[in-house]
Amino acid sequence: MSQENQSSALGASQTLDLTKYxxxxxxxxxHHLKAIAKSGYMVTVFSNKGKTFILxxxxxxxxxxxxMIFDWGSDEATNQQLLASERNVFVCSPEGVKTQFITGQVRxxxxxxxxxxxxxxxxQIIKLQRREFFRIRTPVGNPLLCTFTDYPGAPIDLAVFDISLGGLALWLPxxxxxxxxxxxxxxxxxxxxxxxxxxxxxLEVRHRLPLQMRNGQDAVRIGCTFIKLPTQMENLIQRYVGQLERERRAMMR
Structure with a gap:
């Protein structure tokens, strides 16, 4: 369970010095795991070399x-794959702090x-503050759209560039x-x-970054942070990000 293995499990596009985390x-x-258990936060467990996961x-x-003991999954086939998996990655975000760790085989x-x-x-356990969450790129061919219902005048849709438990980035047309x-x-x-x-x-706008697209056109990417994101919505994002990461790893293989 080397720190190098922990780092690769992050799936981040950026390199972090994980020692201080x-x-x-x-x-x-x-103490940290007991706090997670007491709070009841959802935990995603990736098994079978990242091919399967349970909540x-x-x-x-x-x-x-x-x-530690954790709850049985809802899908029996996935449960059996987890039991057979020799290396498992646990990910959750209690109080906006991303927690990730690796274990051996479960019983x-x-x-x-x-x-x-x-x-x-x-x-060992890695804890990353919200601002240090890695962001995963959303599909280009079928982009996510964020609808701003309370935009002045009329609702608008903006394409989502990337997303994490901390926030998302969008393109301004x-x-x-x-x-x-x-x-x-x-x-x-x-x-x-x-x-x-x-x-x-x-959402709150935190950053504006002028860029030039590959076709030479100027564009602006804005970074937004979530405001008081409910646990239910964090779990939703966690499941979506987990699926994108699985697809990314499958393509790399």
Whole structure:
């Protein structure tokens, strides 16, 4: 479970010095995982070399046994693939802090009369603050559209360039387009994250970056941060990003 393996599991386009973001103390690891279990945040577990994943919750963290128990998945075939997987990546975002760690093979156990998974605690955990979330590029051929319902005059749709749990970037079709200065907020925005559902969010413009497209045309990319994004919507984005990452890795293979 080297730090190099942890870094590659991030799937980030940028390189981060992960040393300052890593928890390696057993006490810190147990404390952080217990907080996640208590909060009930959804956790995505990627298994089978990233080919499959389940959404689950941590149920119990045992400091003495150095193990944790997490909920059984909804799809039996995926559960069996997870049981056979020797290396698994856990990802979640409690309180806007992305948590990621790698474990070995899991075991099936009974927990309060129901099937569950048990696994040894990780030797280290990576915690990235919201602003350090990697952003994943959205499909070019079938771009996501963000609808700004409360844009002055009439609702408008902007193409989404990339997305993360921290926010998203969009293309402005007109350099002189009004209403997207830094600090501008839109409180009724919608993105259809097919096939996972409909993202409803509030956005604040944080960055404006003038660029020149490959065809020579000038353009502006704006970076927006989510405002008080509900946990339900974070889970939706997490599932969508997870699917894009799986597709990206499949194409690389």
């Amino acid at each position: 890593t928890l390696a103390s057993p006490v810190e690891i147990v 689950t919750r941590l149920l119990e963290v045992d400091a003495k046994k150095q193990s 099936q156990v009974d927990f309060e009369g129901k099937p569950a998974f048990e696994v040894d605690l990780p030797v 007109d350099l002189a387009m009004a209403g997207f200065d830094i600090g501008t907020q839109y409180l009724d925005c919608h993105v259809d994250l097919k096939p996972f559902g409909h993202l409803q969010c509030m």
